[in-house]
Amino acid sequence: MPWPDGWFLIPILPLLAALWIGIGMVTGGRVGEAGERGTARIALFATGSAFIGLVMLDLLAWFKGAPGLKSYHPWLTSGEFSITWNLLFDRPALVMATLSAASCLVTLRFSVDYLHREAGFHRFFAILSLFSGGMLLIALAGNLVLTFVGWEVAGLASYLLISYMRDRAIAAENATRAFVTNRFGDAGLLLAIALASMWGVGLDWPALFAASHQRHAPPVPIVAFGLVIAALAKSAQLPFSAWIARALEGPTPSSAVFYGTLMAHAGLYLILRIEPLLWHAPVLMLLMLLLGLLTAALAVAIGRVQSDVKSALIYSTLAQLGLMFAECGAGFFDLALWHLVAHASWRLYQFLFSPSYLHLGEGVLQPVSKWLAQSHDLHNLALNRAWLDALTDALITRPTLALARDARMFDELVVNRIAGRPLRETLLASRAEWNDFSAVTDGSGIGVTGGRGMLGRLLERTARIFSWVEEQFVLKSSGDGLVKTLSFLGNYLTRAEISLGQPRYLILMIVLTFLIIL
């Protein structure tokens, strides 16, 4: 029996809504209070339709079995290698997609009144629609590349909403941190895509699953490894946990749907997705079991000492996620799926009701055990969130920043010198010169000295290089130029030595050595 085909619209509709609202904002038609109703309607309609479509699909699947992989259109084809626009409608996909659409729908409805008169109202609805589309894509994607697209769309939406209050420095900084941490996960996904296509396994999920059944399929565990890394980062499992506590700067409804409900669970969904692969990678399962249990234990302890509602909720979410990872690690994938749905729904409810915390559920909480209550060390560990943040800072943030700075220095002092450009820049002495300088080098190339056309520009470049060389070595070496150049060089060497003494370079060199040996 042929399936009625419009299902591909399910993830597309919210994306279109986001685009539509975005265009409205850019062209200036969608601003202020007057446009609120229209914006809300578009967003609700798109996600609402997706939800209704999914419910219909669920019913069909219930009675007649899930439709499975549906291909729509070829995307990229190159020799034997091809990627198709396709969606996979199987049980976990439908469950996750329905959960996503329902959660986004409720959150959108919640936000209509909650965000009334906010300056960022339209922005919020556009981003939430974008996120809704991204999540549906993750859930329904038929191949790894589409999953990756959804993954990135949802990640971008998350970044944009953490920094919803973009005039607040903390919000902007935390958004960037969350975004950057998640890029580690992306690296895992990209690795998986690259390996899978390199080994010619194919990128469609069913093809991957089929490949995993072949004996001696060497790439499968490595592909799975990349995906597990991606999942761990997205679900904020150890060692990536630090970002999620920083992600709560956005409006309450976005905190609810992103971190309480969908985003954080997307990683686990990926694990459920690749269940067939994981059965062939027992080491990975063991890793997940251990990391999951560790995360759960730590998050429970941390959650218990949090004194603000959103942090307390997020750490308990993290604890449950850890448990789910452990369940997967132990091979109970079905249990994990149930756990995911139940837990995500409930967290949505709790997060949306978090402003009621003062007035709901009064009464004394069950205190922790006496032994625990007196333990300063453990409380300290929990209160400082196991120093995960500091650890990330020390191992990743600061070295990265320093490397970036060094790269810039290298650029300025070596690359630019070789290219001949900014010798002038460092010596520019006045506004007038700055203006001249920018006029010449801003790329337009139509200055008095600028050449026209490709050949003209090439000639101009060459002339400049020659003039620089002349200036450096001919004009300056008269008099004490040579001495100065030497002392300059000496200084550079000193500086380089100081820089190279920094531990980051030691690490870098060790890494390089390893790479060469390998």
Next chain:
Amino acid sequence: MAHASIQTTTRPPSRRDRIHAAIHHLEHLVPGQASIRDFVHHNTLHGFQHLTFPEALSQARHYTGIFGYLPAERFRALFAEGRISREDLQAVIEADPSLNAAQPIGPIPQGEIIRLKLQHGIQPISSRQLAWEIEEREALNQLQPGVEQESRDPFTAAGEPFAVRGLWRVCLELFGLSHREWYREERLDLASEEETPFENKTKRPGEAEAQREIIAALRAESGRRWEALVLRVGRDLTLRGLLQRVTGEDILNAIRPYLLRYLSGFLDLGVASWPMPGREAGFYRAWRMRALLEVGQGLEELPDWREQLEELPEEAEETIGFCLQRLELPEARWEGYLERLALELPGWSGMVMWRSQRPGYGGSPALVTMADYLAVRLVLERLFALRLCRAIWLLAPTLGMLGWHFQRYRGEFFAREALFSGVLPEFLASRASRLTHRPANDPDLGAEWRKLAYLIWTETGGAHFSGRPVTAATHAWPLFLLAQHLGWTADRLQALGAEQAQALLAVLESIDAEREGFLWLTAYERHYRERIFSALSANHGRGRWARRDTRPEAQVIFCMDDREEGIRRHLEEIAPMVETLGAAGFFGVPVNWRGVDDTALTPLCPVVVTPAHTVTERMRAGHEAVFARHQRWLALKGWWQRLTMRSSHKGLLVPLWIAPLMTPIVWVSLLMRSWLPEPWSRLTSGIAARLDADVPTEVTLTAADSIDPATPENPRNGFTLDEQAGRVAGFLRTIGLTSGFAPIVVIFGHGSSSQNNPHLAAYDCGACSGRHGGPNARLFAAMANHPEVRMRLAGMEIVIPDDCSFIGAEHNTGNEELIWYDRDRLPVPARAALNRLVVSLDAARLGSAHERARRLASAPHGGSRHQALAHMRRRGVDFSQARPELGHATNAVALIGRRSVTRGVFFDRRMYLISYDPTCDPDGRIVESILLAAGPVGAGISLEYYFSTVDNERFGCGTKVVHNITGLLGVMEGCSSDLRTGLPRQMIEIHEAMRLLVIVEQRPELLTAIYLRQEPIRELVGNGWIELASIDPDSGAIHHFVPEVGWQAWRNTLPQLPCVANSTEWYAGHTGPLPPALIALPEESTHAVA
């Protein structure tokens, strides 16, 4: 111990005392907001209340940097809307003697110049703005858009572009400027490529000397600027501010998350289920002991963490002294430093202060002191500054060391300060910021800084540091605008001469932003006040019940709350024979209340009062079975709420079995709440009603007679009969209800219900400390119905007839619901009277809902009354509604007097109505007590709304959508922000920021006597925190009190008020604020028909 005592004897005692005194003084500076569960409106600048209003705002701005008036653009927008008129501006300018409004400059009085400045925002601009005005807005070719027609005429006559250009030329000439100079930067092309003094190139003769001079000047200037900056530490800077100015780095960003983890854990009242151990020892000790054990600080790269902590003294006060000494801050500036430090996180500092004054609050064992908190702040500041200074200069963060460094490297300081004050053009800024990233031990760093400083100096001519020179943008431009608005062409201005032009400019400059704000504010207030006075004057003699010649059908006593003005007016329109009265909503019965379901006592009275009586509600005898069922229901509900909301995130395994159980319920609930909140709420409350049982209760009101007085320290259970009679008599006398009792007297407490609202208490009754006032109404009715109390009352000349019954009730200002207490105990005849009244009340609350709907964007406009009421119900149960009701927004005026003064006028729910009968109060004792009680409450509400409106981000708590409840104490934005105090944006959006106008129906002389007698009233009125006016009980003459001037008789200059048939006719179709209008009385309308 011995060690400690030796220390105290050897130390000079004065230092400790000074730190104590400084901490004590902080009370005035930090926000005094209570924990959010006990939110009560109070003056945001309560600590400055001893100063006059403008002085206080200016002081507060000095300390906190927050401007206390609406921005001038907002006022100009109000002017454009007609909410402030030209006459208002003129009047307030003339009324201020210091402005010398009448003194002429040339042909024009100063007052006129000031008015034009305010109205058109004439002020100096920057040279870049000037360039923009000239190039983009063609300011030299056409008149300014705001110039009025009569001023345009002379220019049009001479040809506009020509005349405008001519005027500009004259403006420049009057200040000795030439046209070329309007774009300052054009002159600043001093140094050319590579001409830095540090390269030994052959120079032209004289050049070397010139460079040496520049370098000398630069060095001197840099030294001066460092000295000046260091002097500011302890005045308006802390170490953090100092470092921010020379490194661009804000160490508070690193300190805040770390500090808040400890601090909010320490102060927490029950979010965390694993409370911080060792809180009894105080914050400083608890933190230090734990910090010493920390293993993670190595990761933060905080140098010598443990060594630094180990050398700290044990005592918090000593640590404060130790840290400040380490900083090498002169002792004279210690107080200032602590103030600054506290104000860096005002919300948390305020909460520590508030908790330190209430030991044991919320059952927390934490020992909270301000000294502990400040000590930790200082230590952390030092540690994080140490990290920063080590990384940049390899120095310790002391003023001495930094000073030593910047004495040696003056160029570095000069360039750094210029960079981080944001004055550098891009090409210099990019160079400078690159230098800041060089490692500290880079050998040629010093020389690079020197070169850069030299470049900066030559680029700006050192001018961005010097005083304000005469420029086109700062001098000619304001004059240019002023002349346009005055209609003066070039010739007229030229004829005036340079001296007069200077004088004109001086007048413009004499009005600074604060002065301007205050003038605008008073003009805005005047506009509204004139209309109120005019309405009261027109209404004189119209209102019913000035005397109770006939017996009213019913008397209904509401809270004085401005939100009740609407429902009262509607009730009176529907049932003219009903009399309404208003009083502070605790009805003269301050009690510690324990409801039948409560586990703790709640004080129901204004915050300033501590109740001396306790009243408990309990089930009536014979209903044990019902009560048991109710108890079971409560237990079930509590279990459910704890399970779903709180206990869930404490454990790991509990959620495993709850979550699947919850999932279907969660989805049904979420979907229903999102689309059908009202039916869902009805369904759930229906289910609850089936499981629950309505327990008939009674209150233990009467205590055995006793001669011991009840005191707050030794409270009494219940009131003795004498006390009851005293309370009732006192209250009835206050509101002027001592005769002419109706068959039924209703007392309405009030409260508000909403969902998902951390600021719930801010919507409830302010006179009951942010709780529902129903119990007070119920108690009062019970007292007044007691036969023995009535006998005693009769002895006090208050005879309540036997056929008169009192009944307590509660009005929900959110969903307009009415709850009745002890209705079944009413005698049969009174029931009929009550039933008649209930019909009218039902119609009145429909009217009230309808009137409220007009101001709510999402409510049905122009819909029926039933639609409006349904909408209000929906708002109250909608969990996504951030504005369940509008609270006290737009409150502006209070009237203490008989309802006859105001009855029959539409006051747009902006008026507190406090009943008081001047004819029964010859010596003013009653009005004195009303002013003492209601004055601070009204001022508190009005001023909190005022300040939260003028700067919602900093006086208020910003938008609700990112709020996150912390410690059950307050809200943060996100997870590591300051504790946000004040009102959220959703509460003040439509508020009109003006001071409360209190009008008393009493003769001015009598009020003067009270004013002289009562210090608290003098503080509020004399310092201008509220405005006072009097309306004569007999003649209706109105006087306005002006501090330092006295009473001023008011004369009406406004046209006659419109008269409408009813409120609905007046507000229909309007969504904005409305001026008063007369509402036709029944006799008038019948007259009109006849």
